[in-house]
Amino acid sequence: MIHDPNKVYIFDTTLRDGEQVPGCQLDTNQKIEIAKELELLGVDIIEAGFPISSPGDFQSVVELSKAIKEPTICALTRAIRGDIDVAADSLKYAKHPRIHTGIGASDMHIKYKFNSTREKILERAVDAVKYAKTFVEDIEFYAEDAGRADNAYLAQMVEAVIAAGATVVNIPDTNGYCLPDEYGAKIKYLKDHVKNIDQAIISVHCHNDLGLATANSISGIINGARQIECTINGIGERAGNTALEEVAMVIKTHNLGLHTNINSKQFTYISGMVSRMMRMPVQPNKAIIGKNAFAHSSGIHQDGFLKHRENYEIINPEDVGLNSADIILTARSGRHALKHHLQRLGYDSEKIHIDEVYERFLTLADEKLDITDDDLLSLMSNGEASSIKNGYNISYLQVICGDENIASATVKLEVDGKTTEATAKGNGPVDATINAIKSLTNEDTKLTEFTIQSMHKGSDDVSKVNMRVDYGGKSFIGYGFSTDIVKASANAYLDAINKFL
Incomplete structure (x- = not known):
């Protein structure tokens, strides 16, 4: 399979790893709705579920396979043949199916989770990949707890599963333990020491237990990984997964010579959708999609921003579809500032009764310390007379x-x-x-x-x-x-x- 060497594939696991958060469970219809938005967003792979875990998860993978056309649909398994049988059955309608199988790679997991040996775990890993390969061509192998695994043994495992047919090898920092330099060095070690590494894509799957998921994922791709596993809003077990919106905007903002297929203007919409459906509010200071991410309230910052917006912004709010105000409106704001914000909210300034709206705006601004987007939307959608010329x-x-x-x-x-x-x-x-x-x-x-x-x-x-x-x-x-x-x-x-x- 030929891959663009500069493309970073985005593997979204909102519907699998993200849904494991207590209280965030979705029904099949909700999963399909989110999956369709992920398809519009431009993700390359959607991890649809863990089919062996429940009849509901199995059915969700089946229905997503029917509904999604472009992205690869991925089903998770353990390195157990029964798991793989069920996953293969759930993927029978997928246009682009992938089985994601794997086993622990760290001595901690080998001893205390599997009560086994390195040699036996290696045999199970190879057998799982070979067996999965009899059902679908695209096989991803995860070396669980790779962040704490011995690099030489990890390289041996990766080389063996690629030889067995794995097309993607996932190097998870399962517990969010690694530092960015350490994790990047681990990816580089694999690039340098696995002789058949050019036959597979290295994937990074980082957790945020120490707040380093995004940093570790970026360090991974700088050192040769070409797939990032992530979730919308960084939702996931414990402290969460790598946030899709963060890594995509890092790649877009920095000159790394890399690119994705992500349409970043969809971020605010899909972020809100996932937040509502999963009942997980987004913290106001969350990078990229938090409501305060582009708000300037300091007078010094406002002055610098108005003179040249790049003094205090490295990303245009429009690039992420964010409707947060750049400058806080007050009673001292003029018509021009009001018109700017109404345009930002989707109104055509030529069609607005600006004088009528401005008078009502001043009355409201005298009563409130600051004016929010909701206040402006209320002004435009309420009132005895229409705020829009020739409007209903x-x-x-x-x-x-x-x-x-x-x-x-x-x-x-x-x-x-x-x-x-x-x-x-x-x-x-x-x-x-x-x-x-x-x-x-x-x-x-x-x-x-x-x-x-x-x-x-x-x-x-x-x-x-x-x-x-x-x-x-x-x-x-x-x-x-x-x-x-x-x-x-x-x-x-x-x-x-x-x-x-």
């Missing part, structure tokens, strides 16, 4: 629902000084309202994402609704705010429609 605005909304009735909604929309009215039914009040709006706008749209978030606490809380609406082959995100969830949903839908119109 709700003038009346009434919903009827209950145990004995199919929900119905009556909506009046204003646009260009004219009012239209429609009534529609639906599975619930929100569905009925969206159906009524659709009948009035006559736009061929598809709602692909719908999330509700409470802003504070209490029964009178303001709800924030996010909607992703597909139209004309493109996606538009709308936002709505209201103490009434149905009204917030209607505002969000119209916000998206007004953007593409």
Whole structure:
């Protein structure tokens, strides 16, 4: 197999190693949804699960194999023939299948986990690879706890499994123990001492127990590895895995002579998606995708940033699809700054009633110490008059629902000084309202994402609704705010429609 020597393959294990975190389990449909976003992100390999571990994991690998077209689908096994049989069966629909098998390589694991010897472990490793090779061509072998393994024995194991048919050899720092120089030297040792190493790709799989996962992974590729195993948001067992977004942006930012297929502009979206589905909040100061990653609040930093943004930024927020403010808006901000932030949030400045929005912005800014993106989105999606020129605005909304009735909604929309009215039914009040709006706008749209978030606490809380609406082959995100969830949903839908119109 011919590989681009300068390409780093991205092996995502969010759905396997990442899902092992307590409380982060996903059902099959959620896994498919995330896998499709990983495919759009540009990952090369998706580790779909550990099929022998449960019927649910087996079924997830089967369904992901059917749903995913471009990336390789990988199934994990132990160096046990029964595991490999089940993995091979789960991958029968995969367009590009890979079996990931392996065994411990450190003396610690050989003695205390397997109660065995180096010689017997080597035999099991070779047998597992040869057996897996009878099912699929692409075989990855992991030498568990390689970070603490003796380098000479590790090289012997790697050489043997490559000779047995392994196409990728994974050198995990299973416990996050190694220092970057130490781990890089281990990869270099393998490059220099394994005579058939050019017949396989070296993969790095680093954990973050000492906060060194990203540093160790980068040290590995600098020394010859060409695959990084990682997860979205760095989610994973204990302190987590290498964060996909971090290693991808290191490679993109630094002149290492290496590249990936990753579309970094998808990071903020997929980060939020994984965070919500796995119920794992992203810390505000998290590199690349944390909400504070691109926020400048210090006066000195703001001054330097405005004079030349690279004084304090090495990455453009737009490169990672991040909607965090560069400069914090206050009551002293002018129309130009407000317009800049509205454009950043997806609004066309030529279509905005900027004077009307600015007056409401000043009123709000006098009441708050700083203005957030949510405040701006609320200004644009709420109000008695539409914030967008020639945009739709709700003038009346009434919903009827209950145990004995199919929900119905009556909506009046204003646009260009004219009012239209429609009534529609639906599975619930929100569905009925969206159906009524659709009948009035006559736009061929598809709602692909719908999330509700409470802003504070209490029964009178303001709800924030996010909607992703597909139209004309493109996606538009709308936002709505209201103490009434149905009204917030209607505002969000119209916000998206007004953007593409």
